[in-house]
Amino acid sequence: MMAEDLTEILNTLNRRLAVLIHLMAYEMVQGKTLAEAAPVLRRLGLTPGEIATVFDSTAQVVSVRVSEAKRKGGKKKAKAG
Numbered sequence: 001m002m003a004e005d006l007t008e009i010l011n012t013l014n015r016r017l018a019v020l021i022h023l024m025a026y027e028m029v030q031g032k033t034l035a036e037a038a039p040v041l042r043r044l045g046l047t048p049g050e051i052a053t054v055f056d057s058t059a060q061v062v063s064v065r066v067s068e069a070k071r072k073g074g075k076k077k078a079k080a081g
Contacts, residue, residue: 025044025054028040028041035068037055038051039066039069042066
């Protein structure tokens with residue numbers, strides 16, 4: 001098998017895995033807002049761009065929502081402590 005063939009096979013597998021990941025993420029966040037789902041999906045390892053694809057948004061908006069969730073989480077911990 002030639003290197004080009006192997007590269008093509010790996011690229012095809014990579015694209016198919018990306019589709020599966022997006023489908024699973026989409027299913028997981030049904031009924032949730034971007035603000036609710038983005039922090040969870042980031043913790044699961046999706047990039048802001050991948051999350052944006054699921055929500056038909058932009059990576060910048062996703063990053064802002066994740067940052068807002070971190071700040072809210074920190075305030076809740078401070079109040080509890």
